[in-house]
Amino acid sequence: MKKFLYIFLTYFVGSNALANQPKDWQLGFQEAASSTMRDIVNFHDKILLPIIIAISVFVLFLMVYACIRFRASRNPNPSTTTHNVAVEVLWTLIPCLILIVMAVPSFKILYKQDTIPKADVTVKAIGYQWYWGYEYPDENIIFDSYMIEDKDLKENQPRLLTVDNEVFVPVNKVIKVMITANDVLHAWALPSFGVKRDAVPGRINETWFKAERTGTFYGQCSELCGIKHAFMPITVNVVTEEEYEKWLEDAKIKFAKEEINKNKKIVKKFN
C-alpha cells in the first residue's frame, strides 16, 4: 500500500518538476517560476487544500453517521425538532471564520500582484480574434504571434502552444505587462508566473512577473473569446540578459514599428 502511494505521489508530483507546460494526466499546478506563483502554490497546498479536505471529510462523516445512526429500522420514531439556536449560530460562524482565515493570505497575494515594482522591461499584449499582438513600447518593437499548426510543428514543439513569434524577456528582471484587446474579451495567462489578467477592449490592465529561471514558458488565452479561443497560445522565452540584448537587436530591425506601420499604409493604399 505504501509503495503504491509512493508511486502515485512521485508520478504526479515528480513528473511535474520544472515543467513549463501542461503535462498529460497532470494534477496540480505547473512548477512555479516566479515568487508570486510560489506564493499561490503555497497558499493552495498549505492552506486551501487542508481546509477543503477537512471540510469534505467532516461532511462525509456527518452524512454516513446520519445514514447509519438514524436509519428507519434503528430509529423508527424520528425527532420532530426543527430549530437549535446553538447549532445554527455555530454553522454560520465557523464558515465565516474559515473564510476570514483564507482571505488574509489571499488578499496579501492579490495586493502583491497588483503592486508593480519599477519595471525593467515593459511588454504590451493585445488580444485579437484569434492571436496575440505584442509591443515593446520602449524599444519600438511590434509583432504578431500566431499559433503554429499541427502539420508545421517541429520536434519538441508542444501542440496548440507553439507560436511563430515568441515573446523574449530577460531572467530575474521585473517585466511589466500591459494587457488589452482589440475586439472582444481575452485573457493573458501564464501559469508558471502566476499571471492571469483579462484583456479588455478600450482599457489597459497591468500586471508583472519576475521569472526566476530561463526556459520556454507556455500559456493560453483564458477568457472564452470565440471559435478559435483554444488556438491563441502564449509563448514566453525567458533568456539571459545577453541573449535578450541580442534578440532585441534583431527584433528592432525585424519588427520595427515605423516600418511595419508604413507597410500597412502601403497595403491599404493598394487595396
Ligand SMILES: [Cu+2]
Ligand atoms: Cu482569446
